[in-house]
Amino acid sequence: MSSVDKQLENLKAEITTELPRDISVSDVKYEGPELVVYTRDPKKFAKNGDLIRKLASKLRKRITVRPDPDVLSDPREAEPQIMDVIPEEAGVTDLDFHADTGEVVIEASKPGMVIGRHGSTLRQITQEVGWTPEVVRTPPIESSTVSNVRNFLKQEREDRRRILERTGRQIHRESLSNDEWVRITTLGCCREVGRASFILSTPDTRILIDCGDKPGSDDVPYLQVPEALGSGANSLDAVVLTHAHLDHSALIPLLFKYGYDGPIYTTEPTRDLMGLLTLDYLDVASKEGRAPPYESEMVREAIKHTIPLEFGDVTDIAPDVKLTFHNAGHILGSAVSHFHIGDGLYNVAFSGDIHYKDTRLFNGAVNDFPRVETLVLESTYGGRNDYQTDQADSEERLLEVIKETYNKGGKIVIPAFAVGRSQEIMLVLEEAMRSGKIPEMPVHLDGMIWEATAIHTTYPEYLRDDLRDRIFHDDENPFLAEQFNHIDGGEEERQDVADGDQCIIISTSGMVTGGPIMSWLRHIGPDPKSRLVFVGYQAQGTLGRRIQTGWDEIPVSDPNDVGRSSTLQLKMDVETVDGFSGHADREGLENFVKTMNPRPEKVLCVHGDERSVQDLSSALYHNYNMRTFAPKNLETFRFK
């Protein structure tokens, strides 16, 4: 008998002892980080509201109770019973019964009303029908990404259970080493922005954190070195994804092409956004005639292997590592990742990309951890002069620019990441038009912005408190304002917009490295009355950065003849309005560290240009007396 089987047998005995006599345990299994308890008495279990919580705290495990398949009622009987329990206002849009696990997935417009106060409605459902309910939200704006992901996971349910079971046994295997050390290896995004990737390793465990591309460059993380995938992709225990931007996520699916078959830990919105962005990444590559590094099948593999975690859930991901995600304030689902290693041995936090202050979309990044000895900190705006304007001032400036351009009869073109900055700007514009600060005019959303917005509205728990309330309690969803127009008619619609009246266009890509923004530059670039407004970070080597620094002759390819390219004279005004970045500025980065309690002993400054990481590293060392480093790629640091 393997050590895991022995462990499960002991757990079964312990749970049986803890439970009242009349509740039987037919099986216990690991599924990913969770312990699943099968019972022939699910209804009785549900009646004892506190039982699961007590068991979980006693066993220090995350516990799910499921009915033994033998005692399940017929879905045709269960369905009306369930609908009876749920209030009609919940707006149930789908019920899906899974006899293999005894779960029923309930999709509803108002999941809160399916859950009930402290889960009371859910418990009532189980008491009535025995099935274990699981609730998901019906996207308020239809999202093909969300529905594709959900359908795909439904279809792959069996395979997914196998993956989860295998992962569960891996996580709970016996620790074999007597040695103790903690190491971080840098595979990318050191002294540069882009291709984020790290390995966190202990004698037992190797975890890959992020695996992104580098905008404006072909550089990829150093996956080929022995300490990365050199000894086989399956030598990794886990992959953790901090957020969905491509410079963190683009090459996650590639891992599966390389044979990785383990879990990806991330938040639910990051999973969906990763699906959206990586499929687009493949699409862009093939449109530009480059060989995509993997096939769309691998994106599906990545989604199938994802184990979504919620902020604050402490989760075992290896025999000696617990992972907890916290809000990072950067984009939807973005997470600061905290690793607790060994039994109190060491703690490492990876900031991922953070925004320290609240924005319209998100609460500011969490920096409150019980313990962190080493912090790996993004440094995008770590340079000594990288102070950003307050967002209030920036908004005012943006509205001024819009008014001026409007009055001249021009159009405003805003390149923006589909995910994050677009929605922030949408919120600014919606409010400004509603309150009459700028004239009402159409706001055209091009590229994947519409779809990304739909995903935002599917996961309001991840948005800023008051925005969440507006969306779901007051039916005032600002993203549904009528000014917003989804460009879904291709070049023809763009031509119409370009020929039409004043308007605002928000379009991807955010760094002008491709995508529909290229088309907008062709249409509107020659118009001196119009304006191009940058609202986000432009990495070195990108066309966006070049235009920002004065280039006005832009190579563009003919949309009707991909091979041919010509030069476009950019005559529109170019403006940069700082202060909308999804990244903390220099002050925010310092504050993130300064207000930590306790402060970390060591800080690795990464994800910034050479100057930025050096400046930040030196400032943190001098101002807060910590050991700081500005690592290069391909280095390994040992802690402990």
Add this chain to the structure above:
Amino acid sequence: MSSVDKQLENLKAEITTELPRDISVSDVKYEGPELVVYTRDPKKFAKNGDLIRKLASKLRKRITVRPDPDVLSDPREAEPQIMDVIPEEAGVTDLDFHADTGEVVIEASKPGMVIGRHGSTLRQITQEVGWTPEVVRTPPIESSTVSNVRNFLKQEREDRRRILERTGRQIHRESLSNDEWVRITTLGCCREVGRASFILSTPDTRILIDCGDKPGSDDVPYLQVPEALGSGANSLDAVVLTHAHLDHSALIPLLFKYGYDGPIYTTEPTRDLMGLLTLDYLDVASKEGRAPPYESEMVREAIKHTIPLEFGDVTDIAPDVKLTFHNAGHILGSAVSHFHIGDGLYNVAFSGDIHYKDTRLFNGAVNDFPRVETLVLESTYGGRNDYQTDQADSEERLLEVIKETYNKGGKIVIPAFAVGRSQEIMLVLEEAMRSGKIPEMPVHLDGMIWEATAIHTTYPEYLRDDLRDRIFHDDENPFLAEQFNHIDGGEEERQDVADGDQCIIISTSGMVTGGPIMSWLRHIGPDPKSRLVFVGYQAQGTLGRRIQTGWDEIPVSDPNDVGRSSTLQLKMDVETVDGFSGHADREGLENFVKTMNPRPEKVLCVHGDERSVQDLSSALYHNYNMRTFAPKNLETFRFK
């Protein structure tokens, strides 16, 4: 056709063009780092004295010319012809013909006389008989190690040629990477003394430097991590051994158990000493009832895979790495290893263990390199107070201690490494007795000291200039002085010595971690008239260090009953005479760095206790304004 075959074809054409018309080239092959040119006209080749040198400089390769096997004369005819050419005083002891390569190995007491001025005699031999002569020295003191190694290599000649050919093709393969970086990974001997081991890596190449054990501990280098052997032992391109002490060499044979099948680069004496010391290491392990980590077969594999290099020879060991050894002054054959990487990209020197000043045995360490950007520097005596007495003063003190003990009627017991310190002390004692500074008395050599001394006399080229001259030109070999007695009669002889008159005993192990010194402690330890004199470094955790710091109750195992151990009251005086160390002291280490020209940009201080590496690192930083580091084990540093 592989790229290497194409390369060889081009080389053959080029060589044919360069040579006079009447000299044919029948084949060219790589054997290890050398290019072997086969010709049907070896005699003509030999007549043109300068041809090989010119070819080598033209092609920038090390070139060996061999006769095509078809044109070889019968050894029975060739032998008397060869003996005619060589002067009788050369003292030829063996002639060995190898028809497979057309080589004849000549063993002689005076190899210089076989070589002749600028190789004239060698050339004459080839002109006469066509065979290519290779000369080795007949050990002046019989050495079973040297003769075993030579016989073994003779017997394994064919297998060895296959290894060399494969290695040659590996070295000269095409470089595949466009990337450029240079990294060092620390696998041992960081913030500690013992288990020296490093990986030097580039995108193309991975080289292991040293692989030792840790005296007084079971710790071994971190070979299991992915960047070491985690991706398979054959992911290494080469192994470089700086010297034969076990803390650098003990686990080299283990690599072959793990499947390594590539070359070991080291000096010829280090190869032989490694054979001696690792076989003893296995012997000690089995005597102490520990499972040896590998079998003696693996020591033979290591010897078979060794490609010996001479000091100053610049040798291609990978497509992008050239290795040059320089005298390190520490023990026989010890080398500072200089790596030239890429085409002028970067240079790294590993000091190995060094002695900066001249000693009786060796010239001081070489620190003169065309370029070194990073130096990995031993720090054994790097602590702020680690200044050693001048050897002249130390010698005086040692002689005083000997006189005092002699006058009291006691014996002197000196624990010493078999290799290095023993011979240094022998030279001191021989001179002191010859010049009447101390009374004549027997000097008993126990453990492997005699055998190690024999190996020293086999390789006088590696000894200090004037000592070499004494041994070979003046027939004044000090190691042959009649005071020296080889303890080869076991416990019985030791008992006789212990019961006898005043004498000096030099015995292994040097750190009192086992070996015959334990027996001498039992015999002489209880005698208050006698003295135990430490003349070398005692690592933390060793019994030697404990005795030095005052322990006088020593656990000893009963020689007749291995399982039983008892406590021995140490009543003899304990004395430490510093200044004989094979290691540079703090001043020597600083001088080694200070007098380098140009100085390295970065220094990694390794191979020293925590305090020593920190002190040295900080001093070099402050005094010479270099970037210095005191790495931990398991870290990776990137340069370039």
